[in-house]
Amino acid sequence: MAEVLRAEQIEKYYGTKDNLKKALDGLSFQVEEGEFTSIMGASGSGKTTLLNCISTVDCVSAGHIYLNTGRQGPSGIMDITEVEQGAQAKFRRENLGFVVQDFNLLDRLTIEENIALPLVLLGLPAEKVHAKSVEMMERLGIGEITSRFPYQVSGGQKQRCACARALIKKPRILLADEPTGALDSRSSWQLMGLLGELNRELQVTILMVTHDSYCASFGKRVLFLKDGRIFNEIVRGKKEQQEFYEEILQVQSFLGGDVSC
Numbered sequence: 238m239a240e241v242l243r244a245e246q247i248e249k250y251y252g253t254k255d256n257l258k259k260a261l262d263g264l265s266f267q268v269e270e271g272e273f274t275s276i277m278g279a280s281g282s283g284k285t286t287l288l289n290c291i292s293t294v295d296c297v298s299a300g301h302i303y304l305n306t307g308r309q310g311p312s313g314i315m316d317i318t319e320v321e322q323g324a325q326a327k328f329r330r331e332n333l334g335f336v337v338q339d340f341n342l343l344d345r346l347t348i349e350e351n352i353a354l355p356l357v358l359l360g361l362p363a364e365k366v367h368a369k370s371v372e373m374m375e376r377l378g379i380g381e382i383t384s385r386f387p388y389q390v391s392g393g394q395k396q397r398c399a400c401a402r403a404l405i406k407k408p409r410i411l412l413a414d415e416p417t418g419a420l421d422s423r424s425s426w427q428l429m430g431l432l433g434e435l436n437r438e439l440q441v442t443i444l445m446v447t448h449d450s451y452c453a454s455f456g457k458r459v460l461f462l463k464d465g466r467i468f469n470e471i472v473r474g475k476k477e478q479q480e481f482y483e484e485i486l487q488v489q490s491f492l493g494g495d496v497s498c
């Protein structure tokens with residue numbers, strides 16, 4: 238398997254000299270193509286900071302994060318920490334997909350228009366945009382609600398729309414930050430089932446921050462953060478989901494903090 242993402246000794250400090258907070262403390266890990274990795278840890282352990290550094294929303298204080306863009310030539314492996322400020326939006330558009338807790342859909346656009354937006358921004362012709370959007374909406378089970386507006390659909394459908402929008406341009410990695418945070422339990426399990434399916438069937442590489450152990454058990458690996466470091470890492474391997482879930486709970490009991498079950 239090819240490596241998609243590699244973080245090497247990343248550090249992140251906030252604040253000033255007299256009041257310095259180390260949010261990431263020499264963190265290193267890699268994500269292989271087709272992996273579904275969850276990041277867990279108590280509040281303040283550095284999960285959001287890590288995702289922000291990967292997505293160029295924030296910058297590291299030290300260390301490097303490499304992304305294998307899948308392209309040939311000099312832009313094949315990019316050091317995310319060195320993408321110039323003016324080039325960050327383009328970098329994100331071309332390489333990353335995002336799913337966040339509050340969906341981030343545009344209220345004035347229909348479900349189909351929201352999903353099509355990344356392709357429109359990439360300048361694809363209208364017929365191609367439509368065909369790809371329809372295919373993606375069918376795949377994600379929202380083919381019936383294409384012409385509705387976000388306020389006319391359920392939370393679960395909104396999050397499916399956000400997933401479709403994130404995946405339509407085939408990002409190298411899907412970054413999900415608490416994707417089930419605003420959903421009820423049933424919609425959460427449905428969304429996680431969908432992400433698991435997309436990972437298995439379309440080999441979508443997923444890096445997801447979650448507080449929820451059961452959500453994490455849908456993935457293949459969990460990294461546990463504590464005080465900005467990797468405290469533990471467990472892999473599902475051939476285990477049943479229930480067994481993996483119990484293993485996650487067990488690690489959490491060592492971690493303490495406010496990680497929910």
Ligand SMILES: Nc1ncnc2c1ncn2[C@@H]1O[C@H](COP(=O)(O)OP(=O)(O)OP(=O)(O)O)[C@@H](O)[C@H]1O
Nearest residue numbers: 251252258260278279280281282283284285286287
């Ligand atoms: N902009 C900032 N300025 C100062 N300190 C910050 C800033 N952002 C985060 N921190 C601190 O860095 C540490 C890591 O925060 P981070 O938000 O990454 O944790 P988290 O694991 O995502 O927490 P949560 O689960 O509550 O979202 C915390 O101690 C936090 O207070």
